[in-house]
Every structure is written in structure tokens, then in C-alpha cells.
Amino acid sequence: MRFLSSQEGNMKILHLDTNHPLLINQLNDLGFQNDEDYSASKSEIEAKISEYDGMIIRSRFTIDKQFLDAASNLKFIGRVGAGLENIDCDYAEKKGVYLISAPEGNRNAVGEHSLAMLLSLFNKLNKADLEVRNGKWLREDNRGIELDGKTVGLIGYGNMGKAFAKKLRGFNVDVLCYDINENVGDKNAKQVSLKEFQEKVDVVSLHTPQTPLTLNMINSHFINQFKKSFWLLNTARGKSVVTEDLVNALKSGKILGAGLDVLEYEKASFENLFKKDVTSSTVEMPEPFKFLIKANNVILTPHVAGWTVESKEKLAQTIVDKIKAFVIQNEM
Numbered sequence: 001m002r003f004l005s006s007q008e009g010n011m012k013i014l015h016l017d018t019n020h021p022l023l024i025n026q027l028n029d030l031g032f033q034n035d036e037d038y039s040a041s042k043s044e045i046e047a048k049i050s051e052y053d054g055m056i057i058r059s060r061f062t063i064d065k066q067f068l069d070a071a072s073n074l075k076f077i078g079r080v081g082a083g084l085e086n087i088d089c090d091y092a093e094k095k096g097v098y099l100i101s102a103p104e105g106n107r108n109a110v111g112e113h114s115l116a117m118l119l120s121l122f123n124k125l126n127k128a129d130l131e132v133r134n135g136k137w138l139r140e141d142n143r144g145i146e147l148d149g150k151t152v153g154l155i156g157y158g159n160m161g162k163a164f165a166k167k168l169r170g171f172n173v174d175v176l177c178y179d180i181n182e183n184v185g186d187k188n189a190k191q192v193s194l195k196e197f198q199e200k201v202d203v204v205s206l207h208t209p210q211t212p213l214t215l216n217m218i219n220s221h222f223i224n225q226f227k228k229s230f231w232l233l234n235t236a237r238g239k240s241v242v243t244e245d246l247v248n249a250l251k252s253g254k255i256l257g258a259g260l261d262v263l264e265y266e267k268a269s270f271e272n273l274f275k276k277d278v279t280s281s282t283v284e285m286p287e288p289f290k291f292l293i294k295a296n297n298v299i300l301t302p303h304v305a306g307w308t309v310e311s312k313e314k315l316a317q318t319i320v321d322k323i324k325a326f327v328i329q330n331e332m
Helices: 021-029 042-051 065-070 089-094 103-122 125-133 159-171 194-200 220-224 243-252 287-294 309-330
Strands: 012-015 033-036 054-057 076-079 098-100 151-155 174-178 203-206 230-234 255-260 298-300
Touching (some): 012 021, 021 033, 065 089, 089 098, 103 255, 103 298, 151 194, 159 174, 220 243, 287 298
Parallel strands (some): 012 033, 203 230, 230 255
């Protein structure tokens, strides 16, 4: 099956980030013309985007109103990842641009990473490993706790939350979920009110997109509403957590430990963390982050929860399948 543009020649897709080779290979096989540009500036891309029917991006830059106005022939944008916060979704919809994301592609990876972080925190694996490497054999100091019998709470119960809940099934834990959407609970997680959630959980794991509702969601007020001290995992979006408030809760013991795959300091592209001081070429490091990197009850990873060998292929395949379905549906 090959798809032709409703105007002339094959439909043209511009790829702005590198992805698994199958993405371009399969789109070629379907008859699309695939052009790649991984280095041009946003303004340079804007100057030629009107030539294209489709665009594939990860998080290289923001797709705003100005960009969408320039993309006068654009029919779809494929974002090889779960979130769409780097795209002005409302304006894209007004312009008739169909948005495609691929949360199905990396949900299993995120579920496994969340579980790995939780077990590592409970068993002090990072701390113990570093100590042994430095000649310290401190058994009592590294006595862990068991996940068995705990209550794990998931904020956000979409693709990622469901994947983590599925991983927890063999651990004899109660899994609760809180979500702004109704009736999302299933056999792996019981949906409860926020009040009940904050009364019962021992672990809080974030699985929410970045929206106005989730920005700075985990702050001092929210943290202090919990009845028990708890462990925090964030494999969602860094700007959902106010780092200074998290650090204060870690110091007070209200938060017992944290596994953070994302940080509020990340740039929108997710590819860099801190800015350099142009006058001295040194990295500007916020005070709360200085605490996190020294805390032995904190695990930090560089936004890689959904970044596995397998998920790279699954993400690409999901985008291809959704583009194919979109084109068939619209008979292009």
C-alpha cells in the first residue's frame, strides 16, 4: 500500500530528530517522501515547513503559533514520545493539524524503571554499592525495608500508571490511583479520592502529563496533606515537583526518599539540565539540586525511564502505525 498526496507526488514528511531506522524505512515503503533535518534552527525550519504534509519530532523545540502558521500544508505531527507539552495543541487543532503521540511505546519501560527505583530506594542499593566500593562494610546501616504489605499510590492512571501497577501485581501490595478522569481504576489499582489517597499511601508515584494542573503540583501544601511519611517517585515531568519543597520534606522526614528520573531544571528539549554562566563557563547549580546529589536516600537518572533499546523501536513502530491509520481514515 502506498499513499499519495491529494495534491501532487508523494506526501512529504520532515524528520527533525533522529529515531529508530524503522520509522523512515517503513514510511518509505508506504510511499512517503522522507526528508531529514537534525541541525537547522527553528527559524530555518519555519522557512520551509510549508512544503511538508507531515512532521516527526521528539522534543527539539517548541511548536508554537508562529511555527504552525508557517506550516500551511501540515496535516499531522508525530511526536515520538508520550507527552505533547512542547506543542500548542489547541492551536494545532484549530489549524486542522492532527497530533500523534506514542505513550504505548515506552509505557513498559517506564513501569520497569519505576519499580527499579522503588526497590533500590527500599534496599539502599546505591548507598551500599558506593560504600563497598570505598571499603566500607556497613551491614546494619544498610538494612532495607520490604515492599510487601505497603500501599503504593499512583497519581495519573493512564498508560504509564497502568504499566507500573501491572508490575506491582506480584509484590502483595495495595495499589491505589488518583486521576482527574472518572472510572479509570481496574483490577490492578483501585481508584480513590485524593483524601483517601493521602490518608493511606506509603509510596507516591507520578504518572501525569505536563499541564497547567500538574505544574508545581507537588509542593509543600500538597506534601503536608499526607497522613504518613512517604516515598516519592517521579518518572513523569520534572516541573510537577517544586524541588525546594521536596528538599525541605526530605530534610524533615516527611518524604523518606525520592527516585527522580526528571527534574524541574530540565530544558524543554530534555537534552540538557543547567545553563552555563557565560562569563565564567561554569554551571549554574541551584541550591536544592546540590542537596539532592549528596542525599543517600535520593536516586537520580537523566530522563531515561522510557529510554530503553526496546522502547526506541516500539515508539517508532507506534508512530508509523498511527500515521498509516490516519492517512487511511482520511483517504489521502
